[in-house]
Amino acid sequence: MNVDVDALFQPLQLGRTRLKNRLAMAPMTRQRSTLDGVPTDLNVEYYRQRASAGLLVSEGLYPSAMGRGYLFTPGLHNDAQQAGWKRVTDAVHGEGGAIFGQIMHVGRLSDPLMLDGEQPIAPSAVQPDPTARQYTINCPRPKRPYPTPRALTHAEVLGVIDDFRDCAVRAQQAGFDGVEIHAASGYLPMQFLSTNTNLRSDAWGGSVEKRCAFLLACVDAMIAATRRDFVAVKFSPGWSFHNVFDDDPVATYRYAVRELSKRGIAYLQLGDYGIGWVYETLRPLFDGPAMFVAGFTQPTAAATVREGRADLIGIGQAYISNPDLAERFRDHQMLTRPQLETYYTQGAEGYTDYPRFAGSDPEKLQSLDTVPIPISPTTTG
Ligand SMILES: Cc1cc2nc3c(=O)[nH]c(=O)nc-3n(C[C@H](O)[C@H](O)[C@H](O)COP(=O)(O)O)c2cc1C
16 A cells, blocks of 8 residues: 655745755765866756755755865855856756755865865864775775864864855855755764864864854854855764764754754754664754655655654655656655666766656666665765
8 A cells, every 4th residue: 555645745935945845855976067166067957857856955065175075076166166056056946946055065084186285174183094994986086095184273264164154155146045054974064063073172172062163153154144044954963974973972963953943044954874863862952844864765754754753854865866756756656776886977877867757667666665775874985
């Protein structure tokens, strides 16, 4: 018997933005822009194809040249990148969709080869474990350990906050419906939040409040320059991906979520990634729309929204291979399996060439209750 999916197809108001359903394409780096970080025709087509999602969250966009960690990822800190994203947002809006841009600063997860010879920057000079396998299959970045980053000075921290603010303004000019700060997966904001990567004793480190200060300062600056419902945040509490650890993540994120709740942001995206306590501990502390992400299927997404636990469900890998995922969930049609080999390669293959259901290959279909590739607490990269 088919599960009841009605709850997934109710509209949702995110501030000024009205979503036509409760399905979001989760942010996914796909590394198919130019080397200068400018979106291409292929990127326009990829997002356009997926615009039947209630919300598209873009791949991570670097807000400054120092925020880049991978080749062929897009940025949003100059006019050419902004003009490229305007073409993407126009295409999505032309199909009746909505799109937030994810702002992703990798901090210490970079390499001088990516940064014109500069040393990566971070809250503290703590090298990611050089023995860990820190890169994903086919991921275009130097295949060598991450170097020890340089600790930002106080004045430089203020400069990075300005970069986040300016990026939000560019996002608005590029036609995005909002921005999402990537404060998950071990990138710069999470490096400030976590006890093993933030050893500072100034205004930006030490107590829970001070470790959260960078993120909250970014949020405040971005809200002041745009509006409160233009800004969203993604967390992956307790996840040690990219070698970040927190002595007491429950305390850190309880405080952070309560502070975000006071600010009335557009939504909070929470990734559990197999940790176990994230949704039930943090969701009740946020008075606004919540998106849950990681490992959801059609039946679990429908049940989670129907039972009022989350307002929106982010779908990652299944969206890579199913541009019409919303229609397949609605019509109980099987899903095309994604190919891991082409997650981070170049060109249309494995990107814009996945068929809609009518043209799909029966050999490549899997049932609606299958998670393509589960991400676990021990996933390293
Ligand atoms: C190829 C790939 C790239 C990703 N890139 C990002 C990213 O840029 N930003 C982000 O917040 N999460 C990123 N993620 C994580 C996804 O947003 C999502 O949380 C994850 O895939 C789990 O959801 P799923 O089980 O539905 O795939 C990425 C995941 C994949 C598979």
